[in-house]
Amino acid sequence: MVFQLIKEKNILRILFAIIIFIVLYFYNDRITTNYRQSRDTQMRMAVVNTLGGPAIPIIAQCCTSRNLAEGIYARRSDIPGGFCFHSDCDVVVTPGVVSEKVYRLKVIKKKP
Amino acid sequence: MNLPKHINICLTAAQNLRRYKAKSLAIIVPLILVMATISFMMFSRGGFVKDAEVARAFLPDVTVQGIYAGRVGKISLHMKTEIGDIPHVKQVIPRVWGYLPLRIEETDAAFTLMGLDLNHALYGKKLPWTVDTGSFLVPGDRNKAVLGAGVAVSFEADVGDRLQIEDTLGNKGEFEVVGILNDIVQVYSTDLIIVSIEDARLFFGYGEDEASDLLVYTDAPENADMVAWEITLMADNTRVLTSKALTDLVKEAFGRRGGTFQAMWLMLLVAVLLLVWAQSAHISVDVSKEIGILKAVGWGTGEIIEMRMMESLIMGLTGASTGVLFGFVYALMGTPGISGYCIGCASIYPKFPVPVHCDYQSLLLLFVIGVMPLMVVSAVPAWLAGIIDPDDTIRG
Numbered sequence: 001m002v003f004q005l006i007k008e009k010n011i012l013r014i015l016f017a018i019i020i021f022i023v024l025y026f027y028n029d030r031i032t033t034n035y036r037q038s039r040d041t042q043m044r045m046a047v048v049n050t051l052g053g054p055a056i057p058i059i060a061q062c063c064t065s066r067n068l069a070e071g072i073y074a075r076r077s078d079i080p081g082g083f084c085f086h087s088d089c090d091v092v093v094t095p096g097v098v099s100e101k102v103y104r105l106k107v108i109k110k111k112p
Numbered sequence: 113m114n115l116p117k118h119i120n121i122c123l124t125a126a127q128n129l130r131r132y133k134a135k136s137l138a139i140i141v142p143l144i145l146v147m148a149t150i151s152f153m154m155f156s157r158g159g160f161v162k163d164a165e166v167a168r169a170f171l172p173d174v175t176v177q178g179i180y181a182g183r184v185g186k187i188s189l190h191m192k193t194e195i196g197d198i199p200h201v202k203q204v205i206p207r208v209w210g211y212l213p214l215r216i217e218e219t220d221a222a223f224t225l226m227g228l229d230l231n232h233a234l235y236g237k238k239l240p241w242t243v244d245t246g247s248f249l250v251p252g253d254r255n256k257a258v259l260g261a262g263v264a265v266s267f268e269a270d271v272g273d274r275l276q277i278e279d280t281l282g283n284k285g286e287f288e289v290v291g292i293l294n295d296i297v298q299v300y301s302t303d304l305i306i307v308s309i310e311d312a313r314l315f316f317g318y319g320e321d322e323a324s325d326l327l328v329y330t331d332a333p334e335n336a337d338m339v340a341w342e343i344t345l346m347a348d349n350t351r352v353l354t355s356k357a358l359t360d361l362v363k364e365a366f367g368r369r370g371g372t373f374q375a376m377w378l379m380l381l382v383a384v385l386l387l388v389w390a391q392s393a394h395i396s397v398d399v400s401k402e403i404g405i406l407k408a409v410g411w412g413t414g415e416i417i418e419m420r421m422m423e424s425l426i427m428g429l430t431g432a433s434t435g436v437l438f439g440f441v442y443a444l445m446g447t448p449g450i451s452g453y454c455i456g457c458a459s460i461y462p463k464f465p466v467p468v469h470c471d472y473q474s475l476l477l478l479f480v481i482g483v484m485p486l487m488v489v490s491a492v493p494a495w496l497a498g499i500i501d502p503d504d505t506i507r508g
Contacts, residue, residue: 009124010426028468033469044167050235052172107275
């Protein structure tokens with residue numbers, strides 16, 4: 001009877017989704033999150049270790065929190081990499097202020 | 113407990129859902145959408161939180177910053193010697209870093225120039241893996257830089273090129289690009305320009321005995337708090353951050369704090385529950401007749417209610433499991449299509465790969481919030497269906 005229940009399409013769908021999820025979970029754990037097995041995590045931690053803990057350069061701030069111009073949420077700006085108003089996380093965007101002048105960065109290409 | 117009876121009721125409920133396919137889909141599809149939304153959000157944040165927990169073992173035990181007028185300023189290297197004398201302190205490494213406000217096309221951006229003490233840096237064993245092209249800095253390197261992938265892409269810089277940086281006062285720095293970090297580590301390095309501490313000092317105008325902060329490593333992590341207290345007592349104008357504090361900051365920032373998405377998700381969930389209520393409360397003539405016949409052939413009120421609740425349970429489990437699966441796959445894919453809408457309030461999704469993780473508590477919570485409200489909302493309609501009078505319904 002239990003077998004009959006498992007054979008029922010609606011129940012089978014639930015089991016199928018859970019099994020696929022478990023497979024993906026372990027795959028993801030192995031690839032990206034588990035330090036012992038994941039090369040990606042080992043690489044990220046090597047950077048954290050060498051640099052002495054940079055902040056994640058991503059804003060995760062509620063718009064109602066105070067001190068928007070500096071001190072991203074709980075003083076994260078005081079950790080290197082923490083000062084950021086990201087537009088889309090390829091570029092770290094600073095707030096649009098009138099008075100602040102920008103630095104200049106020029107790349108001189110290597111001669112072939 | 114009469115297990116076969118309950119299994120039979122469950123099978124009947126499953127068959128009912130199949131027979132009334134359109135009605136079932138009208139509930140399951142929005143539920144999948146709702147569950148997928150909350151799932152990808154939770155799993156994306158879970159990745160940051162998990163990373164922060166793992167990173168704690170690799171952070172300096174204590175980070176000391178100088179405070180002037182209540183704001184972070186330079187710290188004197190005299191402190192380094194004093195901190196080094198505290199029992200259980202193994203190593204104190206100064207670091208000099210600052211921001212480079214730059215304009216890329218029409219966008220104002222801030223990158224981070226970080227100077228490392230290359231003679232004493234704790235080179236992570238797997239560091240060579242993180243370098244996509246070129247190599248990392250080695251002790252003795254001067255006027256050389258390693259770039260995060262975001263910087264390299266923004267300025268189309270490559271190994272061998274030279275970076276000329278000029279601040280607003282006209283101070284210049286020129287660095288040869290010797291390495292570019294890979295995509296995997298962008299979550300920590302996308303905006304970094306890593307140089308030697310001497311070069312950073314020169315560029316930012318720091319004195320020989322000044323640094324931005326001091327990284328303190330103890331002989332055992334359990335001594336971190338004690339060392340932190342000692343430093344606090346030693347100097348009043350310092351901010352002392354333990355690795356736990358830094359980890360907690362990331363957890364707070366990326367943890368369960370809500371934002372636009374949670375509000376949106378809550379609205380969607382309420383909409384689905386209203387839909388379930390509307391669908392369940394309205395018992396069609398056909399369904400009434402079926403229930404009447406079931407009661408006429410001996411089904412009790414409790415069994416009818418159980419069947420109706422079982423229908424809700426199967427719908428809830430189908431919606432929750434499929435939604436969670438879709439959400440997980442979507443998070444692994446980097447939320448294509450809607451990543452732009454995640455920007456800003458409490459949650460954003462960057463273009464570079466970020467870790468995705470789900471823990472057991474999150475999973476349990478997802479199933480509870482996916483199934484329980486559905487069961488609760490359908491309880492009253494189930495009871496209403498259970499008390500239908502068979503005589504009245506069969507005769508019409």
